[in-house]
Amino acid sequence: MPIITYRQALNDTLGEELARDPNVLLMGEEIGVFQGSYRITEGLLQEFGPKRVVDTPIAEEGFVGVAIGAAMLGLRPVVEIMTINFVLVAIDQVVNHASKIHYMFGGQVRVPLVIRTPSGGTGQLGATHSQSFENWFAYCPGLKVVAPATPYDAKGLMRAAIRDNDPVIFIESLALYDTKGEVPEDDDFVVPIGLAEVKRKGSDVTVVSYSRMTAVALQVAQRMESEGISVEVVDLRSLRPLDRPTIMASVKKTNRAVVIAEDWYSYGVTAEIAASIQEEAFDYLDAPVQRVAGIEVPLPYAKDLSAASKPSANSLIYAIRQVLKGSRGR
Amino acid sequence: MTRVEEPVRTDLAAENADELRHYYYQMLLLRRFEERTSEMYVKAKIGGYCHLNLGEEATIVGLMAALKPEDYIFTNYREHGYILARGVAPGPVMAELFGRETGVSGGRGGSMHLFDAKANFMGGYAIVGGQVPLAVGAAYALRYQGRPGVVVAQMGDGTTNIGAFYESLNLAKLWKCPVLFFIVNNGFGMGTSVAMGSSETELWRKGASFRIHGEQVDGTDVLAVRDAVRRLRTRAEAEGEPALLDLVSFRFRGHSVIDADRYRDPEQVRKGRETNDPVRNFAALLHDHGIADDEWLKSTAIRVDREVQEAIDFANASPDPKGEDLFTYMYATPVPNTPGPEEAARAVQINRGEL
Numbered sequence: 001m002p003i004i005t006y007r008q009a010l011n012d013t014l015g016e017e018l019a020r021d022p023n024v025l026l027m028g029e030e031i032g033v034f035q036g037s038y039r040i041t042e043g044l045l046q047e048f049g050p051k052r053v054v055d056t057p058i059a060e061e062g063f064v065g066v067a068i069g070a071a072m073l074g075l076r077p078v079v080e081i082m083t084i085n086f087v088l089v090a091i092d093q094v095v096n097h098a099s100k101i102h103y104m105f106g107g108q109v110r111v112p113l114v115i116r117t118p119s120g121g122t123g124q125l126g127a128t129h130s131q132s133f134e135n136w137f138a139y140c141p142g143l144k145v146v147a148p149a150t151p152y153d154a155k156g157l158m159r160a161a162i163r164d165n166d167p168v169i170f171i172e173s174l175a176l177y178d179t180k181g182e183v184p185e186d187d188d189f190v191v192p193i194g195l196a197e198v199k200r201k202g203s204d205v206t207v208v209s210y211s212r213m214t215a216v217a218l219q220v221a222q223r224m225e226s227e228g229i230s231v232e233v234v235d236l237r238s239l240r241p242l243d244r245p246t247i248m249a250s251v252k253k254t255n256r257a258v259v260i261a262e263d264w265y266s267y268g269v270t271a272e273i274a275a276s277i278q279e280e281a282f283d284y285l286d287a288p289v290q291r292v293a294g295i296e297v298p299l300p301y302a303k304d305l306s307a308a309s310k311p312s313a314n315s316l317i318y319a320i321r322q323v324l325k326g327s328r329g330r
Numbered sequence: 331m332t333r334v335e336e337p338v339r340t341d342l343a344a345e346n347a348d349e350l351r352h353y354y355y356q357m358l359l360l361r362r363f364e365e366r367t368s369e370m371y372v373k374a375k376i377g378g379y380c381h382l383n384l385g386e387e388a389t390i391v392g393l394m395a396a397l398k399p400e401d402y403i404f405t406n407y408r409e410h411g412y413i414l415a416r417g418v419a420p421g422p423v424m425a426e427l428f429g430r431e432t433g434v435s436g437g438r439g440g441s442m443h444l445f446d447a448k449a450n451f452m453g454g455y456a457i458v459g460g461q462v463p464l465a466v467g468a469a470y471a472l473r474y475q476g477r478p479g480v481v482v483a484q485m486g487d488g489t490t491n492i493g494a495f496y497e498s499l500n501l502a503k504l505w506k507c508p509v510l511f512f513i514v515n516n517g518f519g520m521g522t523s524v525a526m527g528s529s530e531t532e533l534w535r536k537g538a539s540f541r542i543h544g545e546q547v548d549g550t551d552v553l554a555v556r557d558a559v560r561r562l563r564t565r566a567e568a569e570g571e572p573a574l575l576d577l578v579s580f581r582f583r584g585h586s587v588i589d590a591d592r593y594r595d596p597e598q599v600r601k602g603r604e605t606n607d608p609v610r611n612f613a614a615l616l617h618d619h620g621i622a623d624d625e626w627l628k629s630t631a632i633r634v635d636r637e638v639q640e641a642i643d644f645a646n647a648s649p650d651p652k653g654e655d656l657f658t659y660m661y662a663t664p665v666p667n668t669p670g671p672e673e674a675a676r677a678v679q680i681n682r683g684e685l
Contacts, residue, residue: 025474051474057504062463062497066505069467072452073402075474092494096457097464105445105453106436107659142660165662194665241667 001182009151009183010040010116010172013158014078018048021076024162027054027067028080037082038118038177064090064115068098068167071113078162081117084133084171091136098167099142114161116170119147120212120262123174124306127298132263134211135272137169138239144193145239147171149214151181153237156191164193171239173212196243198250202232205256205320208247208273210236213260213311220316231320239269244276251277252284258319260292260311268293287326290319342619345553350621353395353552355630357387357609360411362638363420367410367427370642371587376427379456380441383411385582388608389514390415392555393482396563400479402450402472404465406486407442408514409454418446420637421644430648437651438659458519459494461485462511466498469507473570480508480566488519490536491527499540499572506570510562511537513574514549516581521593534576542572549579550608580606653678 004012017024030037032045032055045053056063060081067077081087087094094115101111121130138145144166148154154172161168199214200221209217214235221231234250236243251257257277261269270291277289295309342350364382371380383390386408394415397403405412413423418434426433427441435445442456452468455461465483472479489495490513502509513533517524524531534544547558555577562573580602584591591599616622622630656674679685 023475057500059497059501061494062466062501065460065463065494065498066467066470066501069404069464069469070471070474071467072464073468073471073475075471092457092460093463097455097460101453102662103659104435104439104443106434106438107662108435108445108447109452110662112662144661144665164665192666194667238665238667241665243667245667 001184003180004151004183005177006151006154006179006181007038007040007177009155010158011042011044013155014041015044015047017078017159017162018044018052023074024076024078025052025054026078026080027056027063029056029058029082031055031080036080038174040116040172040177041080060086060090061093065093065097067113068093068101068111071111072101072109076112076162078114078116081115083129084117084119085129085131087115087117087133094137094143094167094169095140099140102166103142110165111167112165113167114158114170115167116158116172118172118174120173120175121299121306121310124301124303126301130299132261132294134169134171134239135263135267135269138242138269140240143167143169143240145169145171146193146237147211147239148191148237149176149199149209149211149235151179151183153191153235155183156189157193157237160190160193163190168193171211175212176215179215191237194238194241194243196234196236196238196246198232198246199235200231200233202230203254204230205258205323206232206234206247206250206254207316207320208234208236208257208259209261210239210269211262213262216311216313216316217260220313220320223313224317224320229320229324242272242276244280247273247277248280251281255284255286256323257285258290258292258316258323260316260319262294262311264296265291265293266296287323288328290323292316292319342615342621347621349395350616351626353391354609354612354616354622355634356391356394356415357552357612358630358634359420359637360387360390360414361609362634363414363424363641364410366638366642367424368587370424370427375645376441377429378440378442379407380427380587381408381585382583382587383408385580385603385606385608386514386516386549387411388552388612389549389555389577389579392552393512393559395552395556396559397482398479399450400477401563402452402465402468402479402481403484404452404461404468404482405454405484406458406461406489407454407456408486409444409484410441412484413444413446413449413451416446416449416451418449418451420641424641424645425648428645428648429650430645431651432644432648436659459485459489459492462489462494462498463501466502466507466509469502469509469572470505473505473507478567480510480563482510482512484512484514486519487513487515487517487524487533488522488527489513490533499537499542499574502572503540503542507572508566508570509572510559510566511542511572511574513576514579515576516579518581518585518594520585520589532576534574537574542574544574544576546576546578549577550606550611552608552612
């Protein structure tokens with residue numbers, strides 16, 4: 001399999017799907033003439049023209065709503081929101097409309113829509129440009145939310161998302177765009193929505209993660225192996241639906257769990273996973289579940305404070321040691 | 331931009347008498363349907379919020395008379411009349427208000443969320459302004475796929491103050507979307523008058539900064555509405571030129587069934603119902619022109635009463651959706667790790683105290 005970047009995997013897949021299905025179109029700010037703020041859509045305007053690659057004005061509520069309405073008539077729009085922070089401007093359209101239209105109208109109409117957007121923080125982007133809101137969407141019935149960690153999953157899940165007949169929120173990460181990995185060339189390759197994957201096998205502790213935190217978890221697992229600690233990494237890949245059986249199978253084997261995510265600690269993804277583990281694997285736990293998540297502040301700009309507010313490899317290592325000791329609390 | 335100070339008087343002699351009588355039949359159907367709906371609400375057959383089209387019959391029937399089968403309609407939550415005038419049978423509409431499986435949205439939507447795919451009736455939407463970008467998107471899809479037709483974005487006067495409306499105007503014009511912004515201006519958004527909520531009270535002007543043509547129309551004149559829509563529809567379809575219609579109408583009652591309407595002057599409401607009753611006025615017009623005689627008017631009233639009663643009977647006799655179907659319409663494409671009929675049935679049983 002060729003080794004390519006996460007960015008290239010997305011760019012390739014968007015191009016292939018545009019070529020495969022004339023109803024697929026891309027919409028978003030700066031995706032065409034500017035070539036994409038993070039170059040995910042680079043070259044696609046030149047290849048497919050302005051009908052298929054649509055530059056929008058700065059009007060997220062408007063163009064997300066337009067994409068939903070167009071999807072109701074059979075188009076398959078793939079909308080780029082420059083960063084997840086800006087999706088808040090369009091949240092009425094996503095939560096009150098896209099997620100409900102199929103169910104609320106008795107299954108008469110489908111909304112085959114993908115909203116792709118990078119989440120999380122990197123490089124001192126400050127309080128308004130570093131947030132993680134995938135849990136807001138994962139909270140909402142009717143949506144599907146995926147968050148690939150590798151180029152392989154980015155390709156497979158993007159294919160699945162574009163071919164799916166429901167609204168899919170596709171979470172990317174600025175810090176993953178340049179990461180590399182193997183990606184299959186097979187035309188039929190997809191990664192199914194709704195399935196987690198054990199990315200690394202281990203026996204002492206389960207780390208549950210997704211997106212960039214899976215990359216961190218895999219690095220940590222590698223480091224801890226030299227200390228004789230065997231870490232199993234469960235990569236969620238989908239936040240809704242959530243693959244609880246895969247999480248439970250791992251926790252029941254290792255008897256200890258750490259959950260890590262970039263969003264804020266309270267009411268975040270880690271809370272949902274920890275609650276599920278105590279419901280379904282309580283008798284198998286040798287220690288309380290540990291959670292690693294964002295510190296609950298509007299992310300400060302200053303370099304050290306900024307870095308200290310986000311989960312890191314060190315904070316994960318600390319949590320793993322705590323869970324192995326059987327410590328309670330944070 | 332034009333403002334119609336005096337409504338254009340249509341020459342009835344040039345009209346097809348059967349069509350005129352059909353408009354009257356439809357207007358009366360809407361009137362009786364809403365009156366009986368109000369009654370069913372008071373009897374607790376209908377739950378939630380319920381907004382009636384009483385007083386807006388000419389606006390609705392005039393719109394539908396001008397539309398073609400290939401056109402699409404998106405409305406707000408005050409939409410019972412729109413789906414009826416589009417030709418959907420009253421039974422499944424009433425059944426939806428009753429929350430029954432046979433309802434137009436399978437009992438999942440309710441009064442504010444009516445839908446009929448076969449009629450291209452693309453839904454009632456209950457978040458003010460939410461339907462407007464959706465309608466532009468549907469028009470965008472027509473344009474993209476090279477299909478004929480236009481899309482109607484129906485809304486109330488209060489909607490013209492929300493951001494989604496302005497983003498929609500901009501995108502519709504920018505992307506040449508065949509969409510008609512259809513503003514039912516009954517003077518009040520709930521209890522807030524147009525003057526209290528809008529710095530520009532002439533709503534037909536609100537498309538001006540987007541270079542969108544606007545017109546004010548007498549919404550109580552079914553023929554004036556039909557003719558304006560017909561004209562702007564043709565242009566929208568041929569040229570991808572959106573338009574904005576400001577349909578001045580009169581809301582007979584409060585915002586919803588349970589609204590006591592205390593913010594309006596009772597004398598003005600009484601007078602409004604008397605002078606602005608589109609159903610009565612149209613009956614008189616047809617009668618005066620010898621198009622409908624007393625006997626026809628009477629038999630039409632009997633027919634409409636019967637049809638609405640049959641709709642109520644149909645709704646009453648229809649089953650509730652089953653507990654095990656709670657998750658049935660969750661996803662169009664099934665995926666793993668989602669609950670199904672067993673989980674639904676169990677959750678419902680626990681909730682009812684049966685387990």
